[in-house]
Every structure is written in C-alpha cells, then in structure tokens.
Amino acid sequence: MKPRVLAGLLTLALVPAAAGAASLGLGVYGGMSSPILNDTAGNGPQYGVRAPVTLAPMLIVEPFYAQSALGDVDQSFGGSSYTRSGPDVKMFGANAVFSFGEGVKFYPLVGIGSTKITQSGWADITDTSLNFGLGFGFRPMAKLCVDVRGELNAVVTGDTSRKFGNLTAGVSYALFGSE
Amino acid sequence: MKNLRLILPSLLLTGLMASGCWLISGQFTVSQDLPTPLDVDSQIVIVGAHIDLNTQSTYRDHKNDLKDLADCALLGTFTNTGTGTLDILVYMTPAGSPLHSTKVQLDADATKIKVWGPLTLGPGASKKVGWDESAGLFNADGKQALLKEVKGDGDFALYAVGASAPYKLRLTDGVAVVVVDAGK
Numbered sequence: 001m002k003p004r005v006l007a008g009l010l011t012l013a014l015v016p017a018a019a020g021a022a023s024l025g026l027g028v029y030g031g032m033s034s035p036i037l038n039d040t041a042g043n044g045p046q047y048g049v050r051a052p053v054t055l056a057p058m059l060i061v062e063p064f065y066a067q068s069a070l071g072d073v074d075q076s077f078g079g080s081s082y083t084r085s086g087p088d089v090k091m092f093g094a095n096a097v098f099s100f101g102e103g104v105k106f107y108p109l110v111g112i113g114s115t116k117i118t119q120s121g122w123a124d125i126t127d128t129s130l131n132f133g134l135g136f137g138f139r140p141m142a143k144l145c146v147d148v149r150g151e152l153n154a155v156v157t158g159d160t161s162r163k164f165g166n167l168t169a170g171v172s173y174a175l176f177g178s179e
Numbered sequence: 180m181k182n183l184r185l186i187l188p189s190l191l192l193t194g195l196m197a198s199g200c201w202l203i204s205g206q207f208t209v210s211q212d213l214p215t216p217l218d219v220d221s222q223i224v225i226v227g228a229h230i231d232l233n234t235q236s237t238y239r240d241h242k243n244d245l246k247d248l249a250d251c252a253l254l255g256t257f258t259n260t261g262t263g264t265l266d267i268l269v270y271m272t273p274a275g276s277p278l279h280s281t282k283v284q285l286d287a288d289a290t291k292i293k294v295w296g297p298l299t300l301g302p303g304a305s306k307k308v309g310w311d312e313s314a315g316l317f318n319a320d321g322k323q324a325l326l327k328e329v330k331g332d333g334d335f336a337l338y339a340v341g342a343s344a345p346y347k348l349r350l351t352d353g354v355a356v357v358v359v360d361a362g363k
Binding site: 036038082085154157159161162163 | 201202204205206207208210212215246247249250252254255307309310311312313314315316317319352353354356358360361362
C-alpha cells in the first residue's frame with residue numbers, strides 16, 4: 001500500500017473518533033529539524049499544524065502536517081568548497097499521544113505518516129515515516145495548551161532510512177471541549 | 180479506548196521489527212580526486228580516471244552494508260579547449276583498468292555506459308560545476324550503473340568526452356563524489 005494512501009486512511013479513520021471525542025483542538029508549532037547521519041543535509045527550520053483529538057483522558061490522536069527546509073551542506077573536495085542545497089521535507093500523518101500527569105503533562109508519542117523529500121538534482125523520495133517522541137505541555141488557560149517536544153522522525157526508504165531529530169514548541173487551542 | 184492505547188504502539192512496534200534494521204543506517208560521503216589536469220583530445224588521446232573506492236576509508240567502513248546511492252556528483256572545472264561548441268559527456272566502464280587511451284578504444288568498449296551530461300560549453304569557455312548542477316546531470320541509467328559498481332567491487336573508470344568529434348577538453352581539480360546509503 002502506498003504510504004500516502006496508508007496515511008490518508010489513518011487520517012480518515014480518525015474522523016468518526018473525532019465526532020465522539022472529548023475535545024478537538026487546532027495547533028501550530030515550529031522549531032528546528034536536524035538530519036541524523038546524513039551528509040547531504042544540514043539543520044533547518046520546521047513548522048506545522050496539528051489537530052489534537054482527545055479520545056480519552058490519557059489518549060490524544062493528532063493528525064498533523066509539517067514541513068522543514070533543511071540547511072545546505074558545505075564540503076571541501078580537491079581544495080575547493082562545494083555546497084549541496086539542503087532538501088525540503090513535507091510530511092503528514094497522525095500521532096498517538098499518551099498523556100500523563102497533572103499540571104505540567106508529560107507525554108510520549110508515536111506516529112505514522114507519509115513524507116516527501118525533495119532535493120535539487122535528485123529524484124524525490126516519498127515514503128512512510130514513523131515518529132517517536134517525548135513532550136511536555138502545560139495549560140496557561142483552560143482551552144490553551146503550550147508544549148515542547150523532541151521527536152525522532154524516520155523515513156523508511158527500503159532497507160535504510162532518513163532520520164531527523166526535531167525540537168519544536170507549539171500552542172494548541174481546544175475548539176470544543178477541553179483538552 | 181484502553182485497547183487502542185495498546186494497539187497503536189504495538190502495531191508500530193511490530194512494523195518496526197518486521198521491516199528490519201533500517202533505523203541503524205546513514206548517508207555517508209565518499210569521494211576520490213581525479214587526475215588533474217585531465218586533458219582530452221579526441222584526435223590524440225583520451226584520459227580516463229580510475230576510481231577505486233576501496234582506497235577510501237568511509238567506503239571500506241560501510242562496504243558490506245551498502246543499500247543505495249543517496250547522491251552523486253562529478254565536480255571540478257571543465258574547460259572547452261577546442262574551437263567548436265562542446266557537449267561534454269561522461270562514460271563509465273565497469274573495469275577500472277586498464278584504461279582506454281584512445282577514442283577508438285572507448286568507442287569499441289561495449290560495456291561503457293553514459294552516466295552524466297551533457298554539459299554544454301562554447302569554444303574556450305570554462306565552468307566550475309557545482310554539486311547541485313552535477314547531481315542533476317547524472318541520468319537514471321547512469322545512477323543505476325554507478326550503484327551497481329558501488330555495491331560491487333567499487334572499482335571502475337570514468338571518461339569525460341565530447342558528444343561529437345573532434346573535441347578537446349580539460350578537467351581541473353576533478354572529484355568523483357558518491358553519497359552511499361548504508362544500513363545494517
């Protein structure tokens with residue numbers, strides 16, 4: 001099954017869940033994305049949107065869209081410096097967030113999505129990606145949540161993967177219900 | 180709902196384990212300098228570049244774990260030293276040695292594959308080809324052929340030539356770069 005179809009089906013599967021959810025929110029986030037063990041990309045900004053759906057006190061399902069513009073890489077060959085333009089990364093999918101604690105909440109998360117990596121002079125890569133992460137969040141107002149997350153995003157390219165470490169801060173607002 | 184909290188991570192964990200050890204992987208740069216200057220004259224001599232990736236420690240470190248090519252480039256300054264407009268092409272032969280030394284020998288080599296080009300230069304024109312541009316000049320068949328060599332013995336030859344004779348060209352400070360995609 002194509003990654004985009006898989007992620008699309010997963011997102012669609014969340015629609016009925018959202019209908020019976022305790023709350024539905026909308027959030028934005030941004031931060032830094034760093035390629036891991038990848039000589040063709042540097043650090044770059046990442047930003048995105050997400051829609052946290054609280055299904056149970058400890059379980060939030062969160063469709064998301066994110067994109068990053070990874071930095072250029074400079075390497076020296078034959079006495080000259082050459083620049084490889086960093087790739088653009090676009091991804092969508094859904095995370096399952098397991099929320100613990102009162103006040104400041106602590107939450108591990110796992111997710112699946114579809115990621116497209118575009119780099120000048122090279123064929124685009126579109127594959128399934130998996131997310132693993134850890135976050136902390138607090139609620140300065142009843143419907144508002146502020147959070148900080150660290151994530152490992154791995155795009156599975158056959159027998160190998162393109163991995164990114166993401167550090168982001170975000171804010172989300174409960175459109176109905178209370179997150 | 181309690182089941183869902185178990186099912187989702189379990190599914191992901193199962194997928195992770197079933198798909199192998201792709202997590203332990205990376206994209207690593209391997210490069211080899213080419214002879215410089217590399218002067219080619221279709222009427223007298225062509226000069227091939229013998230590439231032996233085994234001389235590079237990064238390649239040796241990952242040779243048994245190579246899965247794909249993540250990037251490749253042929254860098255350096257190309258100069259059209261002839262009198263007509265020149266389309267520069269690069270051919271690869273799986274055999275790194277002996278190198279061909281005449282156009283006739285290279286033309287007769289049935290194993291040669293066009294991997295790169297054309298780079299068009301006017302008479303006397305010179306151009307330093309950057310990484311982005313050079314990566315885009317590799318063709319799909321060339322990338323496949325290069326991947327086969329990289330996953331094979333890592334020993335092959337590259338020849339910069341003109342699309343039509345007669346031609347004269349020079350490559351200075353040339354470097355062959357491959358970024359290998361390696362995973363346990």
